[in-house]
Amino acid sequence: MSSISIIGLGGMGRAIAARAVGSGHTVEVVGRDAAKAKDLAAALGGGATAGTFGTAPAGDIVILAVPNAAAVPVVARYGNALAGKVIVDITNPMKADASGLTTSDGTSAAQEIATAAPASAHVVKAFNTVFGHVLTPGRRLDVLFAGDDAQAKASVSAFIESLGLRPLDAGGLDMAHWLEGTGLLMVSLARHSAGDFNFALGVSNFH
């Protein structure tokens, strides 16, 4: 089992935390609001703890589950406290009206986070194509991920698998741009086709 820190106390952070605790991982939750983090840790049970915002996370894998606009500032604030960590960027850099991304061609939130992070940290994009509220226990969803460091990717892939989810390697960190575009596409599908957000994107394999 891995040691996981989750920075961010929103719906997606909670959903991943709940599944991680359920799978026997050592989970630390961290937020700017220490009392809220403590409450979440208590609610999670399973030995989950509340970490201190801005100090070195306990986990080897650090899931950055803050709103996209906060992601780079949070990483900058942590600075060298993230040295050597595997940083999982789950954010969607979406305009407020979901008309497009806030990033542009040839870059991505994940790559911006990698630039802001210590050189010894490795960023893996993952989970941004999964709506948090459909990540309920027992549901085996596909989790697309992308990154440049093979060991960091293997670690994140094993973590995803351990949650009862299916990891799908989408390639290098340059593919994060397209994973983020897929996040946008999913919101557009929700608006124009599904009528709600109760769906998941995935892959069917044929043999």
Add this chain to the structure above:
Amino acid sequence: MSSISIIGLGGMGRAIAARAVGSGHTVEVVGRDAAKAKDLAAALGGGATAGTFGTAPAGDIVILAVPNAAAVPVVARYGNALAGKVIVDITNPMKADASGLTTSDGTSAAQEIATAAPASAHVVKAFNTVFGHVLTPGRRLDVLFAGDDAQAKASVSAFIESLGLRPLDAGGLDMAHWLEGTGLLMVSLARHSAGDFNFALGVSNFH
């Protein structure tokens, strides 16, 4: 049933043509190689005919199933012969090594085709996230589509549904950029995760 013209005699054009004939549509296939088009029409059966390249297609829906690099030149060559048509762009504007798209931010193959087409034609992006060889009879796959004209979209959606496939409205033609990015993502998934191209992207709904 609809009257459908398919310009392009490659794998994807053939796969759509076969399903369209199987669903009772009136199908015309068109290619630069008239003999090849005639052979395909005969192989398809079901009253399929071979049209003449560059002249007004018989179908109300015209599926542009040529390689992306040929799409705008073909539309330009047709000129006013495409007036009033619903043009379905299925192309993937991908670099030869699939490292990225040949289009850039804020545009897409579909939008470039719309610019090249007569003003009275309506372009709908569709099918580019489906590999032709998995589009085998009986398999109900998800077909994402996007476009700006509601009537053209409804027509394409009904056509997709009639093929035994599930249409998923991804929004306006500006979303074609992200559908094309999803096509790229699928190739990257094939290389890094699936190990082959025998898969389909789709959506699972929860209620």
